[in-house]
Amino acid sequence: MSQWAKGVCARHQNIDILINNAFQFGERMRFENLSDSQWHKVVDINLMGTFRVTRSFLPALKVGRNPLIVFVGSIMGKWARAGFSTYGVSKAATEALANVLAQELAPDGIKVATVYPSRIRTGLRIAGYGSNESLSSEPLENYLSLMEHLIRSRDSFPTGSCWFPDDIGL
Numbered sequence: 165m166s167q168w169a170k171g172v173c174a175r176h177q178n179i180d181i182l183i184n185n186a187f188q189f190g191e192r193m194r195f196e197n198l199s200d201s202q203w204h205k206v207v208d209i210n211l212m213g214t215f216r217v218t219r220s221f222l223p224a225l226k227v228g229r230n231p232l233i234v235f236v237g238s239i240m241g242k243w244a245r246a247g248f249s250t251y252g253v254s255k256a257a258t259e260a261l262a263n264v265l266a267q268e269l270a271p272d273g274i275k276v277a278t279v280y281p282s283r284i285r286t287g288l289r290i291a292g293y294g295s296n297e298s299l300s301s302e303p304l305e306n307y308l309s310l311m312e313h314l315i316r317s318r319d320s321f322p323t324g325s326c327w328f329p330d331d332i333g334l
């Protein structure tokens with residue numbers, strides 16, 4: 165992913181928006197049964213991927229127009245869900261990173277925000293819960309509207325803010 169980020173930055177010197185979306189659920193299993201390699205596989209993609217991509221894009225974001233970095237949060241980074249330690253730990257860590265970056269990048273004019281999608285039936289959820297998941301799913305359009313709102317209004321909200329679909333009446 166960092167090679168891809170370097171390629172994008174070589175083609176585009178100014179970048180306005182970075183959305184840290186890529187994540188994996190990992191296998192649903194008890195923490196005590198996780199091997200080192202199962203832990204590393206998920207945390208490397210989720211946490212190190214976010215870290216490397218964000219770092220690669222910073223020079224281009226610094227010269228972007230109202231630059232914004234969006235992190236995609238999850239309630240699993242805040243509240244425990246048994247069987248998903250790798251995902252929960254990754255989300256909690258990226259949330260902490262978002263908070264630090266909001267402070268560190270404020271002098272550069274780069275804003276940071278975290279969005280929390282509601283439950284949406286995607287490949288990630290099916291990988292984590294299986295295709296028979298009985299949990300309800302929110303419309304994808306609500307999430308896309310929230311993201312669009314965030315990008316359009318990025319010059320008017322404080323850095324470090326968190327966003328839920330409810331915040332725009334969805």
Ligand SMILES: NC(=O)c1ccc[n+]([C@@H]2O[C@H](COP(=O)([O-])OP(=O)(O)OC[C@H]3O[C@@H](n4cnc5c(N)ncnc54)[C@H](OP(=O)(O)O)[C@@H]3O)[C@@H](O)[C@H]2O)c1
Binds near residue numbers: 185280281288
């Ligand atoms: N769905 C929900 O209910 C929900 C709730 C809360 C938060 N979220 C968050 O929303 C974000 C998007 O997830 P989603 O639900 O939309 O699932 P998704 O459709 O499966 O999307 C996951 C994305 O991550 C990318 N990805 C995974 N591993 C990668 C890797 N090693 N290198 C590059 N890209 C990789 C995937 O790329 P490919 O398509 O190329 O595989 C895909 O674009 C995630 O951060 C997730 O934690 C989702």
